[in-house]
Every structure is written in structure tokens, then in C-alpha cells.
Amino acid sequence: MSGVAATVGVAERDPSGNGPKLKRVKQRLTSRGATAAAILIAVVWTIPTFGLFVNSFRPAVDIRTSGWWTIFTNPSFSLENYADVLFSGGASSANLGSYFINSIIVAVPSALFPIVLASMAAYAFAWIKFPGSNAVFILVFALQIVPLQMALIPLLQIFSQVLGISGTFPAVWIAHTIFGLPLCIFLLHNFISEIPGDVIEAARVDGANHTQMFFRIILPLSVPALASIAIFQFLWVWNDLLVALVFSGGTVDVAPLTQRLAELVGNFGRNTQLLPAGAFLALIVPLIVFFSLQRYFVRGLLAGSTKG
16 A cells, blocks of 8 residues: 555645646735735624623623723623623523533534535545436535425424434434535535545555545545534534524423523513623634634635636
8 A cells, every 4th residue: 555655645745736726826815905805804703703702791781771882981891791601590591501511512423423424425426436426416416405494394203203312412413414414515525526536546556445545545635625614514503593493302401502592681681691791602612613623724725726
């Protein structure tokens, strides 16, 4: 398998074989105009988040009577909102600890399962020729068009009446995996199909089978794409409310953080001051995931941009 290792090393240095094109794309993305536009978009996008952060430290009276920007003329800070959200009990302000753990239990497998299955399916569609492969791939791609809401009731009936897993973590995992697979397969297929055919042929000459090629060649070269899709899938699952409401059964043992945040305000919005603190706590894990995989995320976005 020494020949396989050599070809993988070459492909990692320039997997697309379009070095000059990639250089031109990077130059355009780092030009002064693109940088100025990116800074402007980042500032506009950050202002609401900054306002949310400021409000999370303001007393309830100030939140109800004035905007967050008044903090510059009338500064007032309090940790009462965080204390209520994290430690208080009761119907209207139960602590978020158990729901936070539920979200992690839901989000991690729901992000890993689609990626594992989609990577194998994408490799099969890209490099294993079988009868009807193109038709099946088009069918998988077409599943992205089906509205999510159309599948909720049939899936819920299957989970509750046939499998008996409604209101459990496996039901939520399976639902997120089903809904995430079409897009994951499509994106990974586009990346994996661009891996130079010489790499695959060299592996075949060395006697590698499909399993060896998948684990020793495809996965190492697909790390940027896998990381990018993992970020998107994790963030989508972490911020999801609809699937959680339908398949968790509303039980405390399974309900994620988003479901609790929706209920946190209580009747008639009497606890709205708790939302900024709860929402900002919910941002912590997505931020950690994004910044941990940021370098792979950028490479994954650029990958495939020079096709042709």
C-alpha cells in the first residue's frame, strides 16, 4: 500500500489539481472590497447578538422599559437573570442544566449519524458503478425538496405504533438523521467525486478494496468537507425546535434546550427577562464547535470552487 500513501500525499497537497485557479479564488475573496463587505456584514450581524448579551445582564425592570443601548447612558448590571435560569426551580424558571445535557445527547449523535451514512453513500455514488446509480442519486437529491412538515405525522405514527420509541432519544436521532441525509449526501458527493481518479486507480493497482480505499484515501482527503457539514448539521440540530417538539413527546428526560427556552417566558410573557440569559447560554456550545472547526470550515467552503 506504499503507492496508495504516495498518491494520497500528492492529492492532499493539491486535491483538485487546479492550483492557479484556487489561488485566484483566494485572491478575490481576500481583496479589499470583499474584506470591507465581510466586515460590514459581520458588524450588522453582531449587533443583535451584542444587544442580547447586554440585556442578559440588565435587571428585569430595565429590560421591560428601555432598549439595551441605554446601557451606555444608564449603566445597570445584574446576575439575577443567570441565577434564575441556571439555579432556580419552578414551572416558569426551571434550571437549564438537564435540558442542556439533553441537547448535547441529541445533537452529537444526530450530527454524527448522517455524516457517517452520507460519506459511505457519497463514495458509492461517486466511485462504485451499479445499475440505476444515477437514478437513485437523483431521487436522493430530490428528497431535499420534500417539506419537512409532510413527514412528521407518518414518522411519528411509525415511531409510536410500530417501533414504540416515541418520546425517546433514538426517535429524535433517527428523525434528524433522516432529514439531514439528503443534503449531506449531495454535498459530500460533490466533494468526493472531485478526488483525482489517478488516486483511486493507484489504490486499485496496489490491490486495495473499496473498504480500504474509503478509510485510507477518501476519509482523510474529505476532512474539510466532513468538518463543514458537521458544523452545519450540529448547528441545525442544536437550534431545532420543531423536530424536538414532535418526537421528544415533551418529556423532561428528552426535551432539548430550545424547547425549554420556548417555555421559559411563562404565561403572557411574564418572564421575558430570562430569555436573553437563556439564549446566550444556548450560544456557548455552537460557538465552541464553530471555532474549534473553523480552519476546516474555510477549507471545506473553498473545496470544489475551482471545478472545471
